[in-house]
Amino acid sequence: MENKTYHHGDLRNELIEVGAKLLIEQGLEVFSLRKVAKEIGVSHAAPYRHFKDKEDLIVEISNKGIEEFYNALAKPFYEYKNQPKLQLIELGKAYIKFAIDNPYLMKILFFSDLKKKIDISKISDINDDSYSLLVDSVKNCIASGETTVKDVQALSLLTWSFVHGLSALMMEEVINIGEISDEVIDKMVKLSTLGYFKS
Amino acid sequence: MENKTYHHGDLRNELIEVGAKLLIEQGLEVFSLRKVAKEIGVSHAAPYRHFKDKEDLIVEISNKGIEEFYNALAKPFYEYKNQPKLQLIELGKAYIKFAIDNPYLMKILFFSDLKKKIDISKISDINDDSYSLLVDSVKNCIASGETTVKDVQALSLLTWSFVHGLSALMMEEVINIGEISDEVIDKMVKLSTLGYFKS
DNA sequence: CACCTTATGTTTACAGCGTCAACTTATTAG
DNA sequence: CTAATAAGTTGACGCTGTAAACATAAGGTG
Numbered sequence: 001m002e003n004k005t006y007h008h009g010d011l012r013n014e015l016i017e018v019g020a021k022l023l024i025e026q027g028l029e030v031f032s033l034r035k036v037a038k039e040i041g042v043s044h045a046a047p048y049r050h051f052k053d054k055e056d057l058i059v060e061i062s063n064k065g066i067e068e069f070y071n072a073l074a075k076p077f078y079e080y081k082n083q084p085k086l087q088l089i090e091l092g093k094a095y096i097k098f099a100i101d102n103p104y105l106m107k108i109l110f111f112s113d114l115k116k117k118i119d120i121s122k123i124s125d126i127n128d129d130s131y132s133l134l135v136d137s138v139k140n141c142i143a144s145g146e147t148t149v150k151d152v153q154a155l156s157l158l159t160w161s162f163v164h165g166l167s168a169l170m171m172e173e174v175i176n177i178g179e180i181s182d183e184v185i186d187k188m189v190k191l192s193t194l195g196y197f198k199s
Numbered sequence: 200m201e202n203k204t205y206h207h208g209d210l211r212n213e214l215i216e217v218g219a220k221l222l223i224e225q226g227l228e229v230f231s232l233r234k235v236a237k238e239i240g241v242s243h244a245a246p247y248r249h250f251k252d253k254e255d256l257i258v259e260i261s262n263k264g265i266e267e268f269y270n271a272l273a274k275p276f277y278e279y280k281n282q283p284k285l286q287l288i289e290l291g292k293a294y295i296k297f298a299i300d301n302p303y304l305m306k307i308l309f310f311s312d313l314k315k316k317i318d319i320s321k322i323s324d325i326n327d328d329s330y331s332l333l334v335d336s337v338k339n340c341i342a343s344g345e346t347t348v349k350d351v352q353a354l355s356l357l358t359w360s361f362v363h364g365l366s367a368l369m370m371e372e373v374i375n376i377g378e379i380s381d382e383v384i385d386k387m388v389k390l391s392t393l394g395y396f397k398s
Numbered sequence: 399c400a401c402c403t404t405a406t407g408t409t410t411a412c413a414g415c416g417t418c419a420a421c422t423t424a425t426t427a428g
Numbered sequence: 429c430t431a432a433t434a435a436g437t438t439g440a441c442g443c444t445g446t447a448a449a450c451a452t453a454a455g456g457t458g
Contacts, residue, residue, distance in 0.1 A: 188357065252445075
C-alpha cells in the first residue's frame with residue numbers, strides 16, 4: 001500500500017469530490033480547506049495549486065450540484081412532457097424533494113453569496129438551466145388553456161416562490177408537520193395550483 | 200473625554216446593541232466576537248463574562264430581531280383586523296418587505312442553525328408569536344366564508360410558503376425582476392390568493 | 399471603616415483557519 | 429540531457445473562538 005508519490009496525479013478532481021462530500025454532508029459553516037487536504041492526505045497548502053482560494057473550490061463544487069439539481073428536475077419534465085398540468089406539479093414535487101434530500105447544497109445554491117443570478121425578465125434568453133424547465137412548463141400550461149393566469153413571468157414566479165418557500169420551511173425544519181411524507185408534499189403542491197388551474 | 204473605567208457598567212447590553220448592528224449590517228459570515236469587543240473598546244475576552252460563547256450572543260440578538268419581525272407583522276394584523284382577506288394580503292406584504300429590508304436577520308432566523316422551531320401541528324398552542332398572526336388571519340378568512348379551502352393548517356402553510364419563498368428569492372437576489380417595487384409585491388401577493396379566495 | 403467575596407474586567411496562551419512566500423521535487427518541452 | 433514549469437511541502441502571518449490565570453472594582457458583613 002502507501003503508494004505515496006510526491007505528485008498526487010489527480011488532486012484537482014479529488015479536491016472537488018472529497019470537498020463535495022464534506023460540504024454536502026456537513027455544511028458550509030464547518031467546511032474548511034485544511035480538512036479537505038488532510039482527508040486526502042496532502043499538505044494544507046496543496047489546494048492552492050488548483051484553486052485560487054476557498055471560494056473558488058466551493059464554486060466548482062456548486063457547479064456539479066447545479067447539474068444534479070437540473071437532472072432532478074429534468075426527469076419529471078421529460079417524463080410528463082405531454083401532460084402540462086401534471087408536469088408542473090411533478091416539477092414542483094421534484095424540487096421540494098431535492099431540497100429536502102440536499103439541504104446543505106440548496107443553502108449554498110440559494111442562500112449563500114455564491115448563488116447564481118437569474119434574470120427573470122429575460123425568459124426567452126434562458127434555455128439551458130433549471131429555471132427554463134419551469135418556464136417551459138408554465139408556457140405549456142398556458143398554451144394548453146388550462147390556466148386562469150396568462151402571464152408567463154408572473155405565473156413562473158408564483159409557482160417558483162411557493163415550492164421554494166415550502167422547500168425552505170421543510171428543509172430548515174422551521175415547521176414540524178410530523179413526518180415529511182410524499183403525500184404531504186403531493187397534497188400541498190396540488191393545493192397550490194388551485195388558483196391558476198381551471199376546475 | 201476618555202472616561203475609561205475598568206468596569207464598563209453596561210457591557211452586556213452594549214454587546215447586544217453593537218453586535219446587532221454589525222450582525223444585521225454585515226451578515227453572519229463576517230461576524231466576530233473580537234470585532235464587537237474592539238468596537239466597544241473592551242478586551243477580546245470580555246464578552247465571555249456575559250455570554251457563554253459566540254452563538255449565545257447571536258441567539259440573544261436574534262431574539263430582539265424576532266420581536267421586530269413580530270411587530271412588523273402585528274401592525275397590519277391589527278390595522279386590518281376587520282377585513283380578513285385584506286388582512287392576510289397585508290400580512291404577506293409586510294412579511295416580504297421586512298425580509299427585503301433585513302436580509303441578514305432573516306437568514307439567521309430562517310436559514311441558520313439557530314432558528315426556532317415552530318410546531319405547526321400545535322396551532323392551538325401557539326398564541327404569542329409571528330406564526331399565530333398568520334394562523335389567526337387564515338382562520339378569520341375561513342370563518343368569514345371567503346375561502347374555498349377550509350383546512351386551516353394547509354392554508355396557513357400554503358400562504359406562508361409562498362411569501363417565504365418570494366421573500367427568499369427577492370432578498371437573495373436570485374431573481375432580478377428589475378426594481379423590487381411595492382407594486383410588484385402587491386401584484387404577486389394578490390395573485391397568490393387567487394386559488395383559495397372566491398371571486 | 400476594614401475585610402472578604404463576587405462580579406467583571408485584562409492578559410496570555412492555544413489550536414484551527416485562510417492565505418502567502420520560499421523551497422523541493424517530479425514532469426515535460428526542446 | 430537539460431532547462432523550464434507544474435505540483436507538491438514547509439513555515440509563517442494575522443485572524444478567529446475560547447479557556448486559564450490574573451487584576452480590579454463593587455458590595456455586603458463584621
